[in-house]
Amino acid sequence: MPVTPNGIGELLRESRERAGLSREEQADAVGDATGEWCSPDTVKNWEAEKRIPRRPSLQGIADAYGLHVDQVAEAAARSRRYRREREAEDKVNRRKFIGVGVAAAGVVVLPGIAQAREGIESALTPSGGSDLAYLESAFERHRGGYRGRSPDRVLAEMLSDLDLLRDVLNRPHPADARADLARTAAGITGLVAIVQHDRGDQREAFQWFATAERAARESGDQRMLAWVLARHAMVPLNYGAPEAAARIAARARFEAGNGPTAAGALAAAVTARALAASGNHEGARRAVDDVRTLAEQLDGAETADTWFGYPEQKHHVHLSQAYTLLGDSGPAYAAQDQALDLTDSPSVMARALLAMDTAACLRVDGDHAGAAEMAAGVWERLPNGYREGLIRSRAELLHEKLTGRGHLMLGEALVTS
Numbered sequence: 001m002p003v004t005p006n007g008i009g010e011l012l013r014e015s016r017e018r019a020g021l022s023r024e025e026q027a028d029a030v031g032d033a034t035g036e037w038c039s040p041d042t043v044k045n046w047e048a049e050k051r052i053p054r055r056p057s058l059q060g061i062a063d064a065y066g067l068h069v070d071q072v073a074e075a076a077a078r079s080r081r082y083r084r085e086r087e088a089e090d091k092v093n094r095r096k097f098i099g100v101g102v103a104a105a106g107v108v109v110l111p112g113i114a115q116a117r118e119g120i121e122s123a124l125t126p127s128g129g130s131d132l133a134y135l136e137s138a139f140e141r142h143r144g145g146y147r148g149r150s151p152d153r154v155l156a157e158m159l160s161d162l163d164l165l166r167d168v169l170n171r172p173h174p175a176d177a178r179a180d181l182a183r184t185a186a187g188i189t190g191l192v193a194i195v196q197h198d199r200g201d202q203r204e205a206f207q208w209f210a211t212a213e214r215a216a217r218e219s220g221d222q223r224m225l226a227w228v229l230a231r232h233a234m235v236p237l238n239y240g241a242p243e244a245a246a247r248i249a250a251r252a253r254f255e256a257g258n259g260p261t262a263a264g265a266l267a268a269a270v271t272a273r274a275l276a277a278s279g280n281h282e283g284a285r286r287a288v289d290d291v292r293t294l295a296e297q298l299d300g301a302e303t304a305d306t307w308f309g310y311p312e313q314k315h316h317v318h319l320s321q322a323y324t325l326l327g328d329s330g331p332a333y334a335a336q337d338q339a340l341d342l343t344d345s346p347s348v349m350a351r352a353l354l355a356m357d358t359a360a361c362l363r364v365d366g367d368h369a370g371a372a373e374m375a376a377g378v379w380e381r382l383p384n385g386y387r388e389g390l391i392r393s394r395a396e397l398l399h400e401k402l403t404g405r406g407h408l409m410l411g412e413a414l415v416t417s
Helices: 008-018 023-034 040-048 055-065 069-104 113-124 129-142 151-169 175-199 202-219 222-238 242-256 262-278 281-297 312-326 329-342 348-364 368-381 390-401 404-416
Strands: none
Touching: 008 040, 008 055, 008 069, 023 040, 023 055, 040 151, 055 069, 129 151, 129 175, 151 175, 175 202, 175 222, 202 222, 222 242, 222 262, 222 390, 242 262, 262 281, 262 312, 281 312, 312 329, 312 348, 329 348, 348 368, 348 390, 368 390, 368 404, 390 404
């Protein structure tokens, strides 16, 4: 479909070119103005009118392009009208073509019959089937983890898919397609929540997990719901509210049921960590036994090395943290060694968190200076994209528990790096 004359595509493209900006530079300007990630592909799609900006974003877009919001709103409305008119015109032309062909064959056309069939056909055929399939593949692609990328980069790469997900959710779908779409939405928004958690943006993480939970409940997929809740529990767990984490993890275990699933194993692992952090060591040890039993029964896709699976490496990472919180440094060291043996070299965050666990165990064993030296060394080698959020939270928690020269050493590293 051609771009609307004097529509949103022309307005944004001409404004960008007049300012001498590339699409990458314009995307950065939109991100700064709206406070949300914007990719060059999003800017390209606006200019080609493959997507038309919606009202909640118009003020920020206007600010980024140096336009008045009324200009942007009017151009967007003009493009939507133009699109509707072209679609209606195409339908009329198709009907005329069919009518001429039938008349040439000597058959009388009954008024309304063709329109009735088109209505039935549209009701039978899910709209945007290719978009639904693409979003399912996007969830599969994004759930693979960081793979050496920083959290900020991962979010930037997900932005265009989030834009598409929003648009597709606003379209009508048959019930079964809607359920599949809701499940995919739960997965994708849950992944965004994980990244926001790792970045340290607790409020955004809670909000994205709430959206993911709502989508999972709409889908009716209990396994997805259990995964969302288990992941959600890690936000309060890692940022100082273990009792709240234990409550959410209990809900996750209920939804997961008794069968061996990745979601159930994750929920048990988070429960163990939350109870250990809360001081309920007896309950934590029972949960550790539960997660060990579940992990031994997992196979196939349940053990996939993704954010949605529960592979052996992830199992030992959780055991490392549980034993560290319990003060059982021997089993904690063993879990750390096993996790490191299974960790791919680009896994910056996983390696840093395991090293922080080792430093915490050294403190438990009375070696405060050694703990500080290890934690400070890990911190100073971290790329800038990893120095906020989860790793900082672990380092600051260790710093609070250190005494003497170790306390000073790690404190200086956290301030100066």
